[in-house]
Amino acid sequence: MSAATRQRRRAHEDRYATWTGATRPYDLVKEAVVAIGAMALLATLLTIVFSSPDERPSTVAQWARTQPVDFVATASAELGGTSDTAGYGPPYNHAATGQVIGPIQLQKWAGVSHPIDTARDFVIDPLQTITNDPALNAALAAYEAASPKQQAAWNAAYAHAVERATAHGTTVTVPDAGAAGPVAPMMASLLSLAQSGGLDGALLTSRNFYQTDYTKPLLFMADGSLLSDRAEAQHLLGDQWGMMNETGSYPGQVWLWLYTFWYQIEPFRSSENADALVWALMALLSLAFICIPFIPGVRDIPRRIPLYRLIWREHYRGGA
């Protein structure tokens, strides 16, 4: 930009800096009080008419009772290291690099800040809290003493067998699970522990008495079908514009429509790096939104499309 252009632009800016024309009375405090009263009244009326949504949370116990086959199938995947969480990568483990934006590997560079060993944290450690079951203790001892190759063979055999599992009420029958060695009794015990509600507590156990971190039970449940089944019924899945929806027919985070929109179209929809790409795009768009006053072309749109004539129609009608 030349010095002359800069000078002309500065002159334009100066013209708008201070208003020296006509004014009219303005009661700022009254306006604020009336506005607060109006908003409080409107929010109260909307609450009286529509209330607010509150779908009860899922529990591991509920999952194990209503979908016992899905529970043992998911638990065996956690033990065998084939679940989504087991293969996630940072911040939970080193099993994968995570998503990338070209050569930029932000997920990997941020590191493993919340380490999760799905076999130990979701299966073995909770089972070790059961101390009065000699058969289970023997199965656990056998599993832990076995070589990784043997463990993998047992896990593969159970994963194969559980595909034909059937449920009768809360009981699961897994046919031909003999080749799975100690994994079959371990899964049966974990199912019982989960159905009793004990696994909900065991997944939260740490060195502290008070708990606020639900990472482990949430990731475990998210690997199964219960949460996604409930979400689909409530139109909350990603391909249902889920991030901006709310349970029931309530308005949710509608201001996230643009973020959700990118997931519905290519190339994002089918990309393995969809999350990272959408976040990068939204970061750029957010920066552009903040910087509109400094972006040539964009900042000139309001001048070129004169909607301002509608806003200030009385001003212009007065011959200004």
Next chain:
Amino acid sequence: MSADRMWTTRVRERAVGALPPEKLLPDRQPAYVASWIYVFGVLTLAALVVILASGVVLGLKGPAWWHLTGIGRFFNGIHLWAVELFFFCMVIHLWGKFWMAAWRGGRARTWVSGAVTFLVGVGAAFTGYLSQQNFDSQWISTQAKDGLNSVGIGAFFNVTNFGQMYTFHVLLLPTVVLGLVVWHILLVRRHGVVPPFTRAALAASNAEEES
């Protein structure tokens, strides 16, 4: 030490110089401020007051209260609908200010502070959804973690950690929003509402583009 060299004196003189009482609490405004679009700025602020007031009640009683009592559910409803009204009014306010090119005349910081408030407000609302302690929170946290983890934010901002999200929601982000809003209002009071485009300036801009 003479009074004019004291930091306190300098801060006071600078503050009063930038925002004298008649600018801070004016009883007159430009005649061109005569459109319904101007209402949405103050309505956004009013909705924020309702959000903060209902949020204080919910916070004082603890995060589980609203699930267990009718009065708790009522205040949660007020909080939820005030948030919806806040964003509704704020989006209209932002669109209005865009079409006014409200950054003209040295008001770029006013736009920037408003835009940043919107983005931080989105984060504040998001952590509120994560703090509900119901199925919605469970689903949103297990889905949102992938986006945050994919760009490394999840390593520091764990959406499945209720305690961390609750702290962000009831303390950290509201403080930032409130600070930004105060800054925004002071900028509006200092620089005033942007005047309409003048014919002379429009003609000069068009001529500049053609040359």
